[in-house]
Amino acid sequence: MTAIEQYLLDTYRATRHGTPVPPPPGRDDVAALRAIRTAAQFEAAVSGAPTTHPWRHALTRFLHRPRAC
Known part of the structure; x- marks a missing residue:
């Protein structure tokens, strides 16, 4: 059974029993x-390591580089 099928079954049961409907799958992902990410940054700050991901700067440079026409 897929997640959406389980959600539909749970929604049906909730409406039949008068209980609140569960949240849809993937809503809080x-x-x-x-x-x-915040927890990892906090741990890095406490240990004295850099709080940014090592590839973030390289990815930013790659995506925002000037393009030759």
Whole structure:
């Protein structure tokens, strides 16, 4: 059973029982990833390491480089 099928089944059961409908799958994924990133940055700051990802600067330079016409 896929996540969406399980969600639909849970929604049906919730409406039949008069309980609150569960949140849709994937709704809080971005918030969870941000929390993980924040925790990693906090751990790095406490240990004295740089708080940014080592590839972030290289990726920024690559994406924003001047293009030859």
